[in-house]
Amino acid sequence: MRQSSFIALPLLSAFAGAASIRPDMRVRNASQVLQPGEFIYANKGKMEIVNETRLRELMLADGISLEKPALDEEWLNFTPPNNTNSSSSAALSRRDGCDSSFITDKTETFADWDIQMSPVVLGASTGIDVTISNGWTVSNSVSVSAGVEYTVIKDVLGLSFGIDYTRTWTSSASQLYKVSVPDGSAGTWVTRPWTTRRYGRTFSGCPGSLVQTGTWTADSREEGSYDSTSWVSGVITACVKEVPNNEQLTRCVGEGTFA
Ligand SMILES: *[C@@H]1O[C@H](CO)[C@@H](O)[C@H](O)[C@H]1NC(C)=O
Ligand SMILES: *[C@@H]1O[C@H](CO)[C@@H](O)[C@H](O)[C@H]1NC(C)=O
Ligand SMILES: *[C@@H]1O[C@H](CO)[C@@H](O)[C@H](O)[C@H]1NC(C)=O
Numbered sequence: 001m002r003q004s005s006f007i008a009l010p011l012l013s014a015f016a017g018a019a020s021i022r023p024d025m026r027v028r029n030a031s032q033v034l035q036p037g038e039f040i041y042a043n044k045g046k047m048e049i050v051n052e053t054r055l056r057e058l059m060l061a062d063g064i065s066l067e068k069p070a071l072d073e074e075w076l077n078f079t080p081p082n083n084t085n086s087s088s089s090a091a092l093s094r095r096d097g098c099d100s101s102f103i104t105d106k107t108e109t110f111a112d113w114d115i116q117m118s119p120v121v122l123g124a125s126t127g128i129d130v131t132i133s134n135g136w137t138v139s140n141s142v143s144v145s146a147g148v149e150y151t152v153i154k155d156v157l158g159l160s161f162g163i164d165y166t167r168t169w170t171s172s173a174s175q176l177y178k179v180s181v182p183d184g185s186a187g188t189w190v191t192r193p194w195t196t197r198r199y200g201r202t203f204s205g206c207p208g209s210l211v212q213t214g215t216w217t218a219d220s221r222e223e224g225s226y227d228s229t230s231w232v233s234g235v236i237t238a239c240v241k242e243v244p245n246n247e248q249l250t251r252c253v254g255e256g257t258f259a
């Protein structure tokens with residue numbers, strides 16, 4: 001009996017659902033010029049060129065906030081009680097019985113600010129082309145208050161959420177897309193990764209007599225790709241703006257300047 005065709009069918013349909021092929025998708029050929037107002041929507045292993053309207057629709061459908069919420073700066077401002085010292089952090093790694101525990105207080109999912117993927121290029125004459133280049137990075141991260149050991153909590157959270165919080169993605173040069181920076185402007189390639197930000201607290205003791213020992217925040221990105229390079233899921237686009245008097249290029253989404 002040949003079973004293979006019967007096995008293949010449910011697999012195929014499962015993939016068709018997961019791949020979410022969109023009828024309006026416009027995948028382009030090598031060395032396309034990304035026009036102003038165009039974005040690369042890189043989600044898992046798929047890339048599509050979309051306009052801003054479509055980008056917002058896709059992000060809404062995927063539950064990604066368009067606005068990055070302000071970081072709660074006060075969250076990590078925690079003074080551990082005197083009687084717990086570092087025992088709580090050490091015990092976190094054991095997680096046996098009720099020595100220590102953590103909870104997640106808040107989870108936010110959003111598109112992060114511009115993260116650079118190429119050097120800033122100054123436009124000249126009819127325009128200078130800029131492409132994605134090597135060695136720019138995006139990372140997951142964990143931050144802790146006093147009273148929490150980073151090395152311990154990153155592993156505990158990692159196991160709990162199935163995330164490698166030490167993961168870093170590094171860009172590879174790509175000739176697949178380029179953008180033209182006109183005279184009087186400056187431009188760079190950027191990514192705006194989908195980011196899940198968690199806020200939480202750590203405790204020691206048993207339920208009923210828990211003592212808070214610290215606070216933490218953790219940011220994670222999602223696996224994605226472009227041009228066969230492992231990268232993060234999110235938007236890839238160019239930030240191109242006029243720069244009077246050769247001032248530094250500021251982010252198109254977010255605050256601050258590029259390197
Ligand atoms: C790119 O374009 C060339 C010619 O226009 C075509 O032969 C090739 O199949 C295209 N590649 C892809 C990936 O679409
Ligand atoms: C944006 O793209 C969608 C399809 O992806 C299209 O229907 C719509 O007309 C476009 N909007 C603009 C303003 O170009
Ligand atoms: C912890 O110890 C410091 C110095 O020993 C003291 O000033 C502080 O009041 C103590 N805090 C608590 C919550 O007991």
Ligand SMILES: *[C@@H]1O[C@H](CO)[C@@H](O)[C@H](O)[C@H]1NC(C)=O
Pocket residue numbers: 082083084085
């Ligand atoms: C905490 O550590 C300090 C100094 O390292 C020590 O003097 C104190 O006795 C410790 N407290 C407890 C409750 O273990």
